[in-house]
Amino acid sequence: xxxxxxxxxxxxxxxxLLDSYNKVLFCNLDNVRSSQMHAVRASMRGKGEVLVGKxxxxxxxxxxxxxxxxxxxxxxxxxxxxxxxxxxVGNLGLVFTNEDVSTVREILRSHRVxxxxxxxxxxxxxxxxxxxxxxxxxxMTSFFQALSIQTKIAKGTVEITVDKQVLAAGDKVDSSTxxxxxxxxxxxxxYAAQVEFFFENGLMFTAxxxxxxxxxxxxxxxKALSNLTAVSLATGILTEASFPHAIMDGFKNLLAASVAxxxxxxxxxxxxxxxxxxxxxxxxxxxxxxxxxxxxxxxxxxKQEEEEEEDDVMDSLF
Numbered sequence: 001x002x003x004x005x006x007x008x009x010x011x012x013x014x015x016x017l018l019d020s021y022n023k024v025l026f027c028n029l030d031n032v033r034s035s036q037m038h039a040v041r042a043s044m045r046g047k048g049e050v051l052v053g054k055x056x057x058x059x060x061x062x063x064x065x066x067x068x069x070x071x072x073x074x075x076x077x078x079x080x081x082x083x084x085x086x087x088x089v090g091n092l093g094l095v096f097t098n099e100d101v102s103t104v105r106e107i108l109r110s111h112r113v114x115x116x117x118x119x120x121x122x123x124x125x126x127x128x129x130x131x132x133x134x135x136x137x138x139x140m141t142s143f144f145q146a147l148s149i150q151t152k153i154a155k156g157t158v159e160i161t162v163d164k165q166v167l168a169a170g171d172k173v174d175s176s177t178x179x180x181x182x183x184x185x186x187x188x189x190x191y192a193a194q195v196e197f198f199f200e201n202g203l204m205f206t207a208x209x210x211x212x213x214x215x216x217x218x219x220x221x222x223k224a225l226s227n228l229t230a231v232s233l234a235t236g237i238l239t240e241a242s243f244p245h246a247i248m249d250g251f252k253n254l255l256a257a258s259v260a261x262x263x264x265x266x267x268x269x270x271x272x273x274x275x276x277x278x279x280x281x282x283x284x285x286x287x288x289x290x291x292x293x294x295x296x297x298x299x300x301x302x303k304q305e306e307e308e309e310e311d312d313v314m315d316s317l318f
Contacts (some may be wrong), residue, residue: 010053014061017049018075021096023200025104027193029093031115037093039111040193048097048104055092059083074202081204093193102210105195112192117167119178127167127181127188133159134184143180 018024029037029052041050059082065071066079082088097104117127129149134140136158144151149164166177167188181188195207225241232242 007057010057011061011064014051014053014058015065017051017094017096018065018078021048021098022074023097023099023101023198024078025095025097025101025198026087026196027093027095027108028196029091029193031121031189031191032193033113033191036111036113036192040108043107043111044095044097044104047099047107048095051094051096055088055090058094059088062088074199077202077204078199081199087197092196095193101195101198101200101205105210108193108195112190114187115189115191116187117173117178117181117189119173119175121173121189123167123169123171123173124189125169126165127186128163128165129160129180129184129186131160131163133157136183140183143176143183146176147180 037050037052044050062075062079062083065075068075095104095108117123133154134157138153138156138158140158141151141153144158144160147164147166149166150161151158152161153159166180167173195210197204197206199205228239229241229245231237232239233245238246
């Protein structure tokens with residue numbers, strides 16, 4: 001059976017996109033309007049391209065690429081992940097790009113549109129009707145009663161007395177809820193192309209993986225290194241993470257021995273430190289460095305002198 005020219009052109013375009021870009025985002029286009037997609041295509045110029053079409057046609061193209069003589073590893077993986085595992089289903093649009101995936105997702109989100117709750121649609125978020133005057137006539141109380149919303153009549157209009165959640169994420173919108181939200185002029189849903197999963201350099205990732213940014217990775221690695229250092233120091237097992245701290249602790253011990261014995265070593269002059277302490281220089285320098293008030297330095301020096309005088313008195317007794 002001959003293939004139409006339109007199908008040949010579509011296959012040529014999809015093959016060219018697969019050869020030109022190393023990332024493919026698979027986006028759910030449910031409730032997305034054509035005007036939104038036109039805006040997305042305009043924003044993606046120079047960054048990537050959007051492709052929509054029948055999934056049977058796309059699967060056939062992927063199969064032909066995987067069975068071709070010069071099939072690459074990416075071709076084989078795409079066919080396995082999308083066709084054999086049956087992921088290429090539903091109203092999915094393909095976004096081809098070489099840009100950072102999070103950047104493309106922000107472009108898609110920037111074109112979201114606020115919409116009313118339609119009968120039969122699935123609520124993507126929780127919807128709550130706030131307390132307050134609705135401006136509706138008392139004859140509309142039956143809508144509120146059907147949804148178990150507490151109301152009262154105030155100044156000839158219906159007033160909601162308590163906030164009421166009418167939809168939870170994943171609920172199917174019924175006719176009563178849709179009518180009520182429309183009369184209250186509540187447009188609770190925002191629709192845009194949502195990234196379901198994406199393919200990059202032979203690997204498939206979920207939308208949740210996009211939340212793992214370099215800052216998140218850096219923070220996690222930093223916490224892990226801190227925990228490793230703490231365990232290494234507590235157990236005495238030397239690791240690369242605890243090595244600088246072990247060297248510093250060893251130097252502090254040498255410094256303490258030097259101060260106590262008047263022994264000097266090349267890295268630090270213990271005798272000079274003792275001399276500075278006795279003369280009050282060390283106390284005067286330490287106080288401003290620690291952020292203490294300026295008056296603390298003379299007080300520390302005076303205290304040091306009193307202790308030295310007491311030592312002299314004790315020495316004279318013996």
